[in-house]
Amino acid sequence: MSRMQNAVVESVKTVLGWVPAQWLPGGTPDPLILRRAAIGRQASRLDGPEKVRGQARFAAEVAMDRLCYASLVHSTVTLGRITRLDTANAEAAPGVILVMTHRNMPRIGTLALIGLTDLSAVGNSSLPIMQEPAVRYNGQVVAAVVAETQEEADHAASLIEIDYAVDTAKTRFDDAKDKARTPASILIEKNHVSVGNAERELGRAPHRVDNIYRTPGHNHNAIELHGVTVAWQGGSLVVHDATQMIAPSANALAKLFGLKKEQVRVLSPFVGGGFGGKGLWDHQVVAVAAARLVDRPVRLMLSRDSVYRMIGGRSPTEQRVAIGADADGQFTALVHTGYSIMPPYGACPEQYTLGTRALYRSKSFEIVQRHVDLDVVPNTFMRAPGEAIGTFAVECAIDELAHAIGIDPIELRRRNEPDRHPISDAPFSQRALTQAYADGAKRFGWERRLAEPGARHDGEWRIGMGCASGSFPYARMPGANVRITLRRDGSATVSCSAQEMGMGTATVQVQHAADRLGLPVEAITFEMGDSALPAGPMAGGSSQTVSVAGAIMAATEKLTGELLRLAGNDSPIAGLRAGDVRLVDGGIAGINDPSRRESYRSILARAARDEVTVSAAGSAPLEMLKFAMHSSSAIFCELRVSKVTGEVRVDRLLGSFDCGTILNPKTAASQFKGGMIMGLGLALTEETLFDERSGRIMNATLADYHIPSHLDVPEIDVMWTGIADPRSPLGARGIGEIGITGVAAAVANAVFNATGKRIRDLPVTLDKLL
Amino acid sequence: MAIRINGTDVAVPDDARVSLLDLLRERLHLTGSKVGCNQGACGACTILVDGERALSCLTLAVQMDGRSVTTIEGLGSAEDPHALQTAFIEHDGFQCGYCTPGQICAAAAMLREIEAGVPSYVTPDLTAPVLVSREEVRERMSGNLCRCGAHNGIVDAILQVAAERAA
Numbered sequence: 063m064s065r066m067q068n069a070v071v072e073s074v075k076t077v078l079g080w081v082p083a084q085w086l087p088g089g090t091p092d093p094l095i096l097r098r099a100a101i102g103r104q105a106s107r108l109d110g111p112e113k114v115r116g117q118a119r120f121a122a123e124v125a126m127d128r129l130c131y132a133s134l135v136h137s138t139v140t141l142g143r144i145t146r147l148d149t150a151n152a153e154a155a156p157g158v159i160l161v162m163t164h165r166n167m168p169r170i171g172t173l174a175l176i177g178l179t180d181l182s183a184v185g186n187s188s189l190p191i192m193q194e195p196a197v198r199y200n201g202q203v204v205a206a207v208v209a210e211t212q213e214e215a216d217h218a219a220s221l222i223e224i225d226y227a228v229d230t231a232k233t234r235f236d237d238a239k240d241k242a243r244t245p246a247s248i249l250i251e252k253n254h255v256s257v258g259n260a261e262r263e264l265g266r267a268p269h270r271v272d273n274i275y276r277t278p279g280h281n282h283n284a285i286e287l288h289g290v291t292v293a294w295q296g297g298s299l300v301v302h303d304a305t306q307m308i309a310p311s312a313n314a315l316a317k318l319f320g321l322k323k324e325q326v327r328v329l330s331p332f333v334g335g336g337f338g339g340k341g342l343w344d345h346q347v348v349a350v351a352a353a354r355l356v357d358r359p360v361r362l363m364l365s366r367d368s369v370y371r372m373i374g375g376r377s378p379t380e381q382r383v384a385i386g387a388d389a390d391g392q393f394t395a396l397v398h399t400g401y402s403i404m405p406p407y408g409a410c411p412e413q414y415t416l417g418t419r420a421l422y423r424s425k426s427f428e429i430v431q432r433h434v435d436l437d438v439v440p441n442t443f444m445r446a447p448g449e450a451i452g453t454f455a456v457e458c459a460i461d462e463l464a465h466a467i468g469i470d471p472i473e474l475r476r477r478n479e480p481d482r483h484p485i486s487d488a489p490f491s492q493r494a495l496t497q498a499y500a501d502g503a504k505r506f507g508w509e510r511r512l513a514e515p516g517a518r519h520d521g522e523w524r525i526g527m528g529c530a531s532g533s534f535p536y537a538r539m540p541g542a543n544v545r546i547t548l549r550r551d552g553s554a555t556v557s558c559s560a561q562e563m564g565m566g567t568a569t570v571q572v573q574h575a576a577d578r579l580g581l582p583v584e585a586i587t588f589e590m591g592d593s594a595l596p597a598g599p600m601a602g603g604s605s606q607t608v609s610v611a612g613a614i615m616a617a618t619e620k621l622t623g624e625l626l627r628l629a630g631n632d633s634p635i636a637g638l639r640a641g642d643v644r645l646v647d648g649g650i651a652g653i654n655d656p657s658r659r660e661s662y663r664s665i666l667a668r669a670a671r672d673e674v675t676v677s678a679a680g681s682a683p684l685e686m687l688k689f690a691m692h693s694s695s696a697i698f699c700e701l702r703v704s705k706v707t708g709e710v711r712v713d714r715l716l717g718s719f720d721c722g723t724i725l726n727p728k729t730a731a732s733q734f735k736g737g738m739i740m741g742l743g744l745a746l747t748e749e750t751l752f753d754e755r756s757g758r759i760m761n762a763t764l765a766d767y768h769i770p771s772h773l774d775v776p777e778i779d780v781m782w783t784g785i786a787d788p789r790s791p792l793g794a795r796g797i798g799e800i801g802i803t804g805v806a807a808a809v810a811n812a813v814f815n816a817t818g819k820r821i822r823d824l825p826v827t828l829d830k831l832l
Numbered sequence: 833m834a835i836r837i838n839g840t841d842v843a844v845p846d847d848a849r850v851s852l853l854d855l856l857r858e859r860l861h862l863t864g865s866k867v868g869c870n871q872g873a874c875g876a877c878t879i880l881v882d883g884e885r886a887l888s889c890l891t892l893a894v895q896m897d898g899r900s901v902t903t904i905e906g907l908g909s910a911e912d913p914h915a916l917q918t919a920f921i922e923h924d925g926f927q928c929g930y931c932t933p934g935q936i937c938a939a940a941a942m943l944r945e946i947e948a949g950v951p952s953y954v955t956p957d958l959t960a961p962v963l964v965s966r967e968e969v970r971e972r973m974s975g976n977l978c979r980c981g982a983h984n985g986i987v988d989a990i991l992q993v994a995a996e997r998a999a
Contacts, residue, residue: 110921113929114936115913116864116904123863131858212858213849285868285876285979286930334866334930335979366869564927564980732924736981764873764977771974773954775983777966 068252071687075486078688088491088685088789092615093644095723095786095793100573100583104728108569109332109562118332121304122289122363129291130159132352132362133215134345135205135222136371137197140757141231141437144195144204144224151221152207157214160356161222162206167192168351170318173342175409176443182313184342184600186374187440188407191344192351197226198407199439200757201371203344208352208360231437233757235378239401242432248411255419255485258426260384263395267386270395271462274382275455276823277806279750281375282444283769284563286334288373289363290346292353298325303346306336307600309559312593314342315350331591333563336601337740338443340563343373370762375750376444377402377412379451383459385424391467393424393478398456404433408440413448417533417803418456420692423480437757443602445740446799449534450806454744454824457530457807462820465515471529471811472499472508472696483690491689491789494720495531498783499696502718503529505781506698515818523702523711526816532717532804536691536787536795538683539599539606542613546579546621549673550666552648554579556617557589560598560610564736565798566729567606573726574611574792578618580645596677604693604796607725611791612680618645620676625650625662628669634658685789693721693795697738697808703816708831710746710813716779721800723786723793730797734780737801743770744802745809746825835896837862838906845893852896853877853888856903864904864933868977875976878934879903885941904933907940915996916940919989927980935976939990942972943997964994 083089094101112118149161170193173185189198197204205222209215232238245253264270291302299321305311305328312328315321333340345362353360364372381400387393402412415429444450464471479496482489503509511527512518518525545557556575560567568588576583589595599609622640629635635643635650635658643650651659666674685691700714717738724730747768751760761767786793806824813831814820821830833844837860845855853870856862856879868876870889877889880902888901908914916936919925926932946962954971955962962968969987978986 106921106924109929110926111910111913111917113926113932114917114920115908115910116862116866116933118929119863120866120930122867123857125861211847211850212854213847217849283979284928284930285866285874285977286928287867333928335928337979363867366871366873562928564929566927728924729927732927732980732982732985735984736927739981739983740979763871764869765871769977769979770981770983771977772970772983772987773974775970775981778984 068247071250075687078684083688086684086688087681091788092791092793094577098577100576101725101792102723103573103726105569105573105726107566107729108572120286120332120334121291121302121330122361124291124302126291126293126359129359129361130208130210130356131212131215132349132360133207133219134203134368135219136368137200137202137204139197139226139228140200140233142197142226142228144197145227146225148223152218155214155218155221157210158207158218159210160208160352162352162355163204164192164194168354169193173314173318177409182310182317184307184310184314186341186343186409186442191347199437201439203348203372206348206352208356231757233436234754235434235436238434238436242401242434244430244432245411248413248416248431251416253431255427255429257485260395260397260426260428263426264384264386264397267394268389269387269463269467270385271459271466272384273459273462273822274380275458277379277451277454278824279375279378279752280444280744280748281370281750281767282337282339283764283767284335284337284339287364287366288340288345288369290349291359291361292349293359294353299350301328301346301350303328303330304333304340305330306333306340306561306563306602307342308561308591308593309597310600311342318347319350328593329591330561333561336563337445338447338602339373341442345372366764367762370759372439374439374442376447377404377441379412379414381414381455383455385459385463387463387467391469391474391477393422395426396422396424397428399428399430401432401434403436403438403441405435405438405440410442410447412441414452417449417452419485420483420690421456421531421533422478423484427485445737446534446802449803450744453530453532453803454806457804458810458822461528461811461814472503475499475531486690488688488690491691492722492785492787493692493694494783494785495694495696498694498718498720501781502696502698502716505779506716508698511815515815522705524705524816525702526812527700528808528811528815529696529698530804530807530811532695532697532800534604534693534796534800534803536686536693536790537603537605538612538686538790539609540682541597542599542609542680543596543677544610544613544617545596545675545677546617547673547675548621548662550663550671552581552663553585554581555587555589556614557595558598558610558613559593559595560590560606561601562591563601565733566726569729570607570725571610575614578614578645580647580649604798607796608791608794609680613678615791616680617676617678620678621674622650624674624676625665628671628674629660629665633660633665635660689789691787691789691795693800695719695800695804697804699808699812701809701812701816703813703831708828710826712742712776712809715776717801719780719782719800720785721782721797722790722795724782724784725792725794731780733797734801735778737799738778738805739770739775741802741805742774744824745806749825833897835893836900838903844897848892848894850893851889852891852893855893856888862903862905866930866934868931875938876931876934878938878976880937880941883941883944885938904937907937914940915993916989919992923985923989923992924982925985925989926982931976931978935978935986938973938976943994964991966991
């Protein structure tokens, strides 16, 4: 992103600063905030019966006639070019239909990187895909075999012989730091923020901490492997994909293969976990090309090894956090700088400093990120990109400062709680982090914590408590479209290409549409997971629920107008305008005079209509630019550390969240807990081991990359303020990512409280505690 | 040569390389058994062989000649779901639903293992009868990974079914 973009975003923000709030989306709070029936109720997932019976159909499970199978070959070198490529044995192997390499892959362009430029820009890598002999990273796909069965394809792939001329690759993080780039912006925020003179304030501060924190690479590790089933039907393309970005992927594939938008259909009704990893990568493109060459449907399901090799994860980081405080503990300097990997052909800046800007008040700030260029598979967004690991550094530093000053870390946070955005000075739309801390501390029993580290013992165990703040920004995506069809029998169908990866998308939008349309939940059907439906935004940035909700709001306004028109002059509601009525109890009623009402059935019958259909897009999400909109949380952890082995056992974990209206407590609790459990992995076990000599990932298996298992996961407690955000649809903010934020710091802070050892290098493994 | 799968005899495939998992998914279209790693690390492919849990990705189909295999599709139906299937919905023991069939198959066999008195790493007394507890369930289900983080709901669902059976 460029300086030009900084200028544009800044000027829009400045203009919006002058525009009265009531002119903007959310200017008048969504009336459903106060008038909820289905929203806010515990509801089991609508797709539960299918999922528990194994009947939910995932991308690599679609049956097709004449289906054949693909297997991939990956580069075993990091940088270089192919000098010899012998495919003869593979081509002669039983069942083989095609061996595809850069020599015979159809010539295509490159993908536009994820960005703000257009809605088909969803590429994670701008490198050519099997177009040339050059190899740019270890594990890049260099050949594909298509055969009658998977077994035949896998065997033939093992018969391909490749020699490489190897160039010297950039694979060492520390070496590459010297040439790090300083980008002008990080996503839509200016990168370098300098308020006052933070280094000078730091030097003068009576209390200060100044440390380096390191976080390793991580992989998403959704249990479902990336997979596609692809079929060309005439000139059209059908892709059953596992993707978080259905509509944008269809657009991008159309562009890449020279098709019209309507010639590409991407279907993805269920995704077996995404977490940022289920985007558009090389494998979909290879499968589409192979299916064209063999003129048959092709299935390509990556092996777990392939997922590590060709789907990027979270970048490692090295972060410096320094905080200076006056005698009362008020911050005079907050410094957050660091390095992460972002190759020039990647899209993800790992925004670990963005959350820091909104967390605390300080007299001065110095914030900047630098990008290290390595020859690696491009890193990408992974659950709470930025904040998941940024909060580790900042929230450990807060704990360290509190210990140095000798005050409670919650009290230190309270003293520095901002009342407006500390850098932009924009008002918060709603923020109750202090209350979340108070509620959480009470339920957790924080008062039982001993401030002195290493003071609690139980046999071989040292026991400690820690806490930390989490944060994640609100986002509502532009380009969310829905269609609503309301029928005379009082049923309605809401359609949007939205994604379901376990968030409960349909469940919650049915609850929403029921309240919005004044119908019972049983009357609503939510169609999704298909690019042939009105285009929804990608599922990312914890934004899908409010983005789709905003589009349903807009479509409902249109529907109301249409119904008033159809009602005509003979209706009890004749003469009322859209602003005078609400949709309630299966019909339209006057707000001031509810006795003036008419049912949908009656309106449509009189108009001789079976149904009425409207389509609409959500309003531009200008509220994001006028207000500081963030979810926040207080995470509490109690754990034991073995004096003998250094083993850490987390006994209790509590999350107290301030995330606006909670739409479905049952599915929301699951999302919070799921994030927190991924946070436990981040804290204690997860690490993508990268061999800096060879440029190759060393633990590309679920046996060697340790995600939390049942025995690692204690009973987790979650609670929330439930205070509605007056600026967002339904008063809701995203909840999918905030759960992971703050957890690693809460764990590391508890480890310090238990042992007196400060671990600033994730994960907190046994060896670091002995 | 035949394998009994969910009560129906199925021919053993000609290609000896075919895993039981690939036989189920690609040839019989029983896609309830999932593939997450193909190396026995994640448990998503868990099925029952003569009532005991097994990883179908590490099992060659030819090894199953004469054996009886039950998959998630054979465990319960829409009209008559298994108690675990109902309890998983009630306790929200899943999000994306991908590891779920493996979790449920593993849980069904795991409860029988406890009933049979098979001890585990966390069993406090190897000479006393094994009791169902949260700790036992967590330990014994640790071969089934879940990335969405539905662990609490999964364990709650299993404990509820165990309690109902004991009652």
